[in-house]
Amino acid sequence: MTVGIEYYVLLSMALFSIGLFGVLTRRNALLFLMSVELMLNAANINLVAFAFYHGNLSGQVFALFAMALAAAEVAVGLGIILVLYRNFRDVDVTVPTTMRW
Amino acid sequence: MEGVFDFAPAIALFPLVAFVVALAFGKHMPKKGALAGIIATAGSLVLSVLMLAAVAIGEEGYYHETLYEWTAGEAASQVGAEGISFTFGILIDPLAALMLVIVSLVAFLVHVFSLGYMNDEGETGLPRYYAGLGLFTFSMLAFVYADNLLMAFMFFELVGLCSFLLIGFWFRTRSAPSAAKKAFLVTRFGDYFFLVGVVAIAATFGTLQFAGDDSFVVAAQTAIDGGDELFGFDAQTWVTITGLLVLGGVMGKSAQFPLHTWLPDAMEGPTTVSALIHAATMVAAGVYLVARMFGYYALSPTTLAIIAFIGGFTALFAATMGVVKDDIKQVLAYSTISQYGFMMLGLGVGGYVAGVFHLMNHAFFKALLFLGAGAVIVIMHHEQDMWKMGGLKDKAPVTYYTFLAGALALAGIIPFSGFWSKDEILYDALIVGLEEPVIMAAYAMGLVAVFFTGFYTFRMVFLTFHGEPRSETAENPHPVGWSIKAPLIVLGVLALVAGAANLAPVAKLANVDITFLQSWLEGGVGDATYAAYSETLFSGDDPVYNTDYIGTEETTVLVAAGLSLLLAFSGAGVAWKLYNVPEPVRHKERLGSVRETLESNYYQDEYQVWLAEGLTLPLARAADRFDQTAIDGVVNGTSTASLLGSERMTRLQTGLVTNYAALLVAGFIGLLLLLGISGGWFL
Numbered sequence A: 001m002t003v004g005i006e007y008y009v010l011l012s013m014a015l016f017s018i019g020l021f022g023v024l025t026r027r028n029a030l031l032f033l034m035s036v037e038l039m040l041n042a043a044n045i046n047l048v049a050f051a052f053y054h055g056n057l058s059g060q061v062f063a064l065f066a067m068a069l070a071a072a073e074v075a076v077g078l079g080i081i082l083v084l085y086r087n088f089r090d091v092d093v094t095v096p097t098t099m100r101w
Numbered sequence B: 001m002e003g004v005f006d007f008a009p010a011i012a013l014f015p016l017v018a019f020v021v022a023l024a025f026g027k028h029m030p031k032k033g034a035l036a037g038i039i040a041t042a043g044s045l046v047l048s049v050l051m052l053a054a055v056a057i058g059e060e061g062y063y064h065e066t067l068y069e070w071t072a073g074e075a076a077s078q079v080g081a082e083g084i085s086f087t088f089g090i091l092i093d094p095l096a097a098l099m100l101v102i103v104s105l106v107a108f109l110v111h112v113f114s115l116g117y118m119n120d121e122g123e124t125g126l127p128r129y130y131a132g133l134g135l136f137t138f139s140m141l142a143f144v145y146a147d148n149l150l151m152a153f154m155f156f157e158l159v160g161l162c163s164f165l166l167i168g169f170w171f172r173t174r175s176a177p178s179a180a181k182k183a184f185l186v187t188r189f190g191d192y193f194f195l196v197g198v199v200a201i202a203a204t205f206g207t208l209q210f211a212g213d214d215s216f217v218v219a220a221q222t223a224i225d226g227g228d229e230l231f232g233f234d235a236q237t238w239v240t241i242t243g244l245l246v247l248g249g250v251m252g253k254s255a256q257f258p259l260h261t262w263l264p265d266a267m268e269g270p271t272t273v274s275a276l277i278h279a280a281t282m283v284a285a286g287v288y289l290v291a292r293m294f295g296y297y298a299l300s301p302t303t304l305a306i307i308a309f310i311g312g313f314t315a316l317f318a319a320t321m322g323v324v325k326d327d328i329k330q331v332l333a334y335s336t337i338s339q340y341g342f343m344m345l346g347l348g349v350g351g352y353v354a355g356v357f358h359l360m361n362h363a364f365f366k367a368l369l370f371l372g373a374g375a376v377i378v379i380m381h382h383e384q385d386m387w388k389m390g391g392l393k394d395k396a397p398v399t400y401y402t403f404l405a406g407a408l409a410l411a412g413i414i415p416f417s418g419f420w421s422k423d424e425i426l427y428d429a430l431i432v433g434l435e436e437p438v439i440m441a442a443y444a445m446g447l448v449a450v451f452f453t454g455f456y457t458f459r460m461v462f463l464t465f466h467g468e469p470r471s472e473t474a475e476n477p478h479p480v481g482w483s484i485k486a487p488l489i490v491l492g493v494l495a496l497v498a499g500a501a502n503l504a505p506v507a508k509l510a511n512v513d514i515t516f517l518q519s520w521l522e523g524g525v526g527d528a529t530y531a532a533y534s535e536t537l538f539s540g541d542d543p544v545y546n547t548d549y550i551g552t553e554e555t556t557v558l559v560a561a562g563l564s565l566l567l568a569f570s571g572a573g574v575a576w577k578l579y580n581v582p583e584p585v586r587h588k589e590r591l592g593s594v595r596e597t598l599e600s601n602y603y604q605d606e607y608q609v610w611l612a613e614g615l616t617l618p619l620a621r622a623a624d625r626f627d628q629t630a631i632d633g634v635v636n637g638t639s640t641a642s643l644l645g646s647e648r649m650t651r652l653q654t655g656l657v658t659n660y661a662a663l664l665v666a667g668f669i670g671l672l673l674l675l676g677i678s679g680g681w682f683l
Helices: A005-025 A029-054 A058-088 B002-028 B030-057 B094-119 B126-144 B149-167 B175-205 B216-225 B235-253 B262-268 B271-279 B282-292 B294-298 B301-322 B328-348 B352-379 B397-411 B417-433 B437-465 B482-502 B504-510 B516-522 B530-539 B553-579 B587-591 B593-599 B601-650 B657-679
Strands: B063-074 B083-092
Touching: A005 A029, A005 B657, A029 A058, B002 B030, B002 B063, B002 B083, B002 B094, B002 B126, B030 B063, B030 B094, B030 B126, B083 B094, B083 B149, B094 B126, B094 B271, B094 B282, B094 B352, B094 B482, B094 B516, B126 B149, B126 B271, B126 B282, B149 B175, B149 B235, B149 B262, B149 B271, B149 B282, B175 B216, B175 B235, B175 B262, B216 B235, B216 B294, B235 B282, B235 B294, B235 B301, B262 B271, B262 B328, B271 B282, B271 B328, B271 B352, B282 B294, B282 B328, B282 B352, B294 B301, B294 B530, B301 B328, B301 B437, B301 B601, B328 B352, B328 B417, B328 B437, B352 B397, B352 B417, B352 B482, B352 B516, B352 B530, B397 B417, B397 B437, B397 B482, B397 B553, B417 B437, B417 B482, B417 B504, B417 B553, B437 B553, B482 B516, B504 B553, B516 B530, B587 B593, B593 B601
Parallel strands: none
Antiparallel strands: B063 B083
């Protein structure tokens, strides 16, 4: 049984939208990171699905790269969050606004 | 002897050092800085005399050297000079050497006199006074031997500053600071024209040198001969325009009509300062400048005629005002204006020697008269009203006889120095005037002024020294010391004998060669000599002035001398008749409304105040309003707009990651929609 490509795209869209919703509405930096992960994975799903659909492996390779990048991004992000917490005693992203202009 | 020229800069530097010393250490020195000034001016005097001797016996007959170059660059001149440089240089030719001696001598005597006038009277602020005198002497000496117009302009301005400092010496009174400001502003008004003239000459000829082959005088001569066009005018007209611009500065400093109003007010300064200003520095500077660049004026008959006319008019105009003054210094002030008018008249009619001669004689006898007035003021316990004096003749004989010598010279009574120079001016004006009606008018005014000069001079002498004492102080005069008497005696002798320098009428009548000053001024640098000027003016291919005689030259000399002597004697005679009585009365009451006009100086101040308040002030207000609204409006509007814009723009910067993400997404969606619509997705 083969699942149609449109379902993958729909799933990906749903995941991306959930992630975007999280980024736009949440104030907790950790939830932020998770939402970003969701959006990245939405992209990964697309990559893998289209690679399978076209019978070309490069999409899957790119998905692997994206995962590695995501891991790196999380490492950096967590570092930022740690610094954020150390400086502001909070992980609320609306608190540190002193860097503007 | 040529080596002595190496010390030329020291002539001006001595007083500068005295200025610094008096300012820095004057308080702790005996005599409060006077000694420094006396030593410095004595040094300048000795060096000046040495310069005079070196010029006289040297082979070249002059000294010209550039000492320092400010800056040099390419010139965009009209006559094709490639480079222009602004320099400090020294030019000691016969004219400058003569003037150096006059200035340093008068400055030296004024310093000595100040010991009696200022120190003995227990003035405060003496270091400031002596510093001012030193700076004044320095500026004037440097001005005298400046070799280019820019340097001359700088020291001309410095002279003006010094007059401001010294006229306002008694700054705690109300009148002195006001007079100082007036002197500064009125002369500055003339100097604006001078500055424009300097720039114009520099831009036209690419040089500012007074003398030598690369001088602007030579360049102007070449341009006129070549029929060049300068800034859209023909060369002659342009020379006239620039000459008149420079003349603006001359009229301010030398107190020529209508910029003379500052000078009577300047009597608020110490009398010694008045002597220095009137005889040798500030007021002399203007006339000296005309003599210095006489070659340039000689190229333009129009300018010369204007100079002559202004001079003749000023001579008469100021003399009439001197007639009614009661303050001894005021009479002398108007006399100064009048005498400088004579000098301008002399220079304007091409009587270069006569003008310089009168400048020299006037320096001696006017310094003498002012110092004499200073002595009288000391004698009278600082009373200046002549109606409260009288009878001082026997009580202060030295002051009387020296003052009388000065008065005789001023009135132009033979054989005192003033007669010879004034007569020469009038003679030169007469012979040119016989051909030119404008000059004739100037000559007539000068001639009438001689009568008034005789009258007010002897009115002053009789009121001050003759008759019965009219106040208690006049009966018990304050004695004066040697430091007051000595300068008076020196100047008194000079007022008597200085005329011997150029006995032109005698020379013409007896046909002997005794015009020493004339032969002295014939030497010097190439085109800047009397010989070159008279060539241009009277005997070239196309002479500026033609001369004529009444009959023969001898009769003309006799008529001119006789007329001026007759008028001088009748002026003095009228004064003798009216005022040489034991109890003189105020005859001017009989003049009625004329007296009003004369006493208010022809309402010159009033009309100038009206000009300032009625015309200039509204104009300035309008300009200010335009500046505040239109100009500043544009500037402020621009800044307000950008400030407001930036303030709105910074609202975008919240520092919240969420907002940025939302903007990012919104932007992305917007872009997508845009691309979609333009790509035709929704059609």
